[in-house]
Amino acid sequence: MEVRANLSKEATAVAQMFDEVSPRYDITNTILTFGQVFAWRAAVTRAVQVRPGMKILDLACGTGASTASLAKAGADVTGCDFSEGMIREGLRRRPHLNLIQGDAMDLPFENESFDAVTMSYGLRNVQNPMRALEEMYRVIRPGGRLVVAEFSTPRSQPMHSLYTFYITRVLPAISKVVSSDGAAYDYLHESIMDWPDKDELSLMIGEAGWVNVQWRPLSFGTVAIHRAVRPL
């Protein structure tokens, strides 16, 4: 069955869509990003400045690919995602990880229980991203760090045109062949085109209470990593 969410990002529809893509999520990701996703994960791990034993929440962890990168660096990491299918597939592929089901808008964790929180390619899919930023703030200790990786749109005009062509024409065609639910990848390009740019996202992060908000572009600005700190 092909399931696809739309820009209203209704939670049940988004979770069901990720349930459907879960069996082939990792391989589709690798193909659609030409393997760039591995460099992006390494960049997130560096941005967190992982120290051994550091308690990290990897929110919207999906199949745990982002979680595994942090665990490999020595973190005590908990992955959390609201898609049952993604968590099931993650535990099948990576049984050593601690992955649990939970909603970014109502996190099942005590206040100030982590040293850092990461969210890779998840915030764009949350119905109320401001609420998720506030929830992440709540569960991080004062002085703790936020790292958000998300797709973005390049600022240079030629690169912007090339990227738009890729995500609106090429990506849907490839995903229909390699994914277990090609229709879901139509939502992918719609949600990327609709997502705020880097400065606007920085403002949202600041409005949720985070300070020292910074971003850096990856892969010609097609991805951005935002960092911020919960004030002491």
Ligand SMILES: C[S@@+](CC[C@H](N)C(=O)[O-])C[C@H]1O[C@@H](n2cnc3c(N)ncnc32)[C@H](O)[C@@H]1O
């Ligand atoms: C594109 S995947 C990213 C997975 C993983 N972080 C990675 O880098 O491969 C986005 C994930 O966000 C999750 N997600 C979307 N909205 C969510 C919410 N409100 N609460 C928890 N997870 C959510 C989806 O279920 C999906 O697994």
